Amino acid sequence: MADNYIEKQYEQYQARKAAWEKAHKYGKKKANASSSIKPEQKQQRVFVTGGAEGIGKAIVKAFCEKNCLVAFCDKNEASGQQTAQETGATFYPADVSDKDALESCMKNIFKEWGDIDIIINNAGISEFSPITETDVETFDKILTVNLRPAFITSRLLALHRQSLPVPNPYGRIINICSTRYLMSEPGSEGYAASKGGIYSLTHALALSLAEWHITVNSIAPGWIQTHDYEQLRQEDHTQHPSGRVGKPEDIARMCVFICQEENDFINGENITIDGGMTKKMIYVED
Secondary structure, three states, rough: OOOHHHHHHHHHHHHHHHHHHHHHHOOOOOOOOOOOOOOOOOOOEEEOOOOHHHHHHHHHHHHHHHHEEEEEEEEOOOHHHHHHHHHHEEEEEEOOOOHHHHHHHHHHHHHHOOOOEEEEOOOOOOOOOOOOHOOHHHHHHHHHOOOOOHHHHHHHHHHHHHHOOOOOOOOEEEEEOOOHHOOOOOOHHHHHHHHHHHHHHHHHHHHHHHHOOOEEEEEEEOOOOOOOOOHHHHHHHHHHOOOOOOHHHHHHHHHHOOOOOOHHHOOEEEEEOOOOOOOOOOOOOO
């Protein structure tokens, strides 16, 4: 019966959780009647790629505000250092298109923290040009920045989890997709292909990483204005069914929601956050 199956799965999950917490339990402190800090409290360990600016910065900030241990990488060292100072997160200078640099970054975090609970694959570039003016090298570069790193980080997390003597019963990977995985305009071949790849990679990883209790989902943002929001026109806002253009915090809040421990039944999904724009039927009127 389905109900019995669910109950058994939940019991197994609780047993795994209890075993992991016992193995990672903080050392007991001396009794202090005035203290409200529990020795068992633990922080989620979060790694964000491309976390120095825009959506990535909002994600870093959101998890820091939830008292998580947060590390992020970015190739922009100046912005990375500034974001680290503002949020308290740990910054690793790294270009995600460099496989060795990205893996080295994660290995340093594993050494420091023991494991990573949450990975947000956010880093990406958007380059648009007519197809007749786009060379193959540019197409490859976009995929190398936007798509390949999500595989690299996911694979490395799986290898690390496989090596742990005591299983970690909690894990989240969120890949930042785009509404362009299903809709396009001329000259967007590289970007559309990379985000379509993220969409498909996400559901494949959800199945492959289930063995290590890691859920994998993607978020497809629509128009998210990362700077000069106050300079947008009224018509920019009103064309959205929600009545406004999106902000980086809209994406960050969804990341936090997916990563709540009780939301492990959301898995292999792509969640669109675009103010309703992809639901509009738009034709040019005479």
